[in-house]
């Protein structure tokens with residue numbers, strides 16, 4: 435059975451859905467409350483008076499939902515000559531009586547009004563006043579009647595204004611850490627509305643098909659699956675109700691010069707740039723450390739955001755997690771580390787080794803064939819591979835965090851492949867929020883992909899087959915012989931050329947280059963090659979113990995003419 439989503443859902447609804455699944459399937463699931471609550475779908479209340487050099491804007495101390503929205507402010511012309519600038523507060527009403535000259539005309543400038551408000555102890559408890567975008571505020575302000583401050587948030591009251599409790603649904607027959615764990619997570623970027631549906635559809639299929647479908651039962655019985663449907667709930671609420679192109683969370687790190695109400699759609703931290711590996715703070719590119727209004731703002735420091743810390747907490751708390759999938763949109767990509775490079779000489783994070791790269795390619799063939807099965811959508815070869823090769827550098831992304839810090843295979847989907855338009859003969863991009871009919875198709879396709887990942891993970895978890903290798907001479911000239919190894923499955927090969935016992939410290943067979951086969955090794959005199967291989971699941975050829983004493987490794991003489 436499939437097809438469990440029929441509309442776009444906000445994080446409140448998605449989380450309620452997951453809570454319902456946990457209640458309905460208590461034997462197969464548990465709900466994990468992640469330890470760090472988000473800042474919440476909430477904002478300080480603001481009001482702005484005047485334009486340009488005559489502008490003053492105010493920001494409430496309390497969030498709008500916690501009293502900020504009840505504050506009012508007015509700029510009054512006193513109607514008398516030679517009046518002083520005065521600020522008075524009655525309850526939550528701030529009244530600024532503006533200064534006048536001898537003929538009764540207003541003389542208070544924006545800077546003077548802001549300073550007077552901030553100097554008034556009662557007013558300062560309620561709000562802070564600023565001039566506009568760093569302007570010195572020398573313009574004379576105009577009188578403005580009583581104006582309410584507002585957080586301007588438009589979600590219905592059913593969307594809580596409190597810090598959000600993120601929840602992971604853990605699915606598995608044996609949830610004791612003894613099974614290989616897989617972490618599926620969605621919607622790090624708020625505007626990618628299809629992505630939570632991929633996580634919801636995946637969870638529903640696993641649980642509702644368990645009783646009748648033997649393939650599903652194998653997955654749920656043999657794996658420990660952690661699904662986080664919305665990594666960025668505050669931003670996602672904001673995207674659905676306030677500003678659809680919101681990518682980041684809602685936490686505003688901007689100074690007063692960028693914190694006026696007109697900037698409210700430009701605040702927040704890009705969660706997928708806030709991690710600690712290959713970050714902008716380490717010199718990698720594809721994020722901003724300095725611009726609080728950049729759409730790839732990395733935050734004030736690595737892991738500053740609760741959303742990112744929750745991901746790290748999960749993979750640290752459940753060390754059985756060995757594979758992960760970070761689902762984004764759009765474009766139709768399937769990618770893996772490395773995901774970042776430095777500007778200087780385009781220095782990339784270390785490439786995965788030959789055996790792992792081979793495993794990724796083999797796995798991707800299977801996973802993408804399952805995506806394609808749903809509706810014929812092909813993921814183009816140019817959109818499969820390491821992030822840095824097929825897309826861009828994304829400093830501080832979560833897949834790199836998982837792989838380089840913990841050895842967790844960190845995959846990324848970008849759902850929503852371009853669609854062929856027969857009328858124009860061209861492919862067109864689907865966008866972040868396609869009509870639901872298209873979003874539904876993408877959710878089905880990539881839920882197929884997630885199930886395929888779980889099948890790959892199960893194969894990894896249950897793999898007991900040792901790899902087999904052979905040495906092949908590929909070229910012989912006078913004084914030089916080149917050879918390489920072929921393997922029965924993706925595996926790393928460790929070898930020595932000096933007759934010594936091969937260990938994990940020995941030379942490791944490498945790739946000849948990006949998207950190329952394995953390297954050739956050239957020798958200039960007769961030697962004996964000693965080697966063994968190990969697959970991604972840790973099975974060693976012939977059950978050899980590289981850190982033991984045995985001699986059951988492979989040996990072969992290579993002759994040079």
Ligand SMILES: [Zn+2]
Nearest residue numbers: 623626762763
């Ligand atoms: Zn994204």
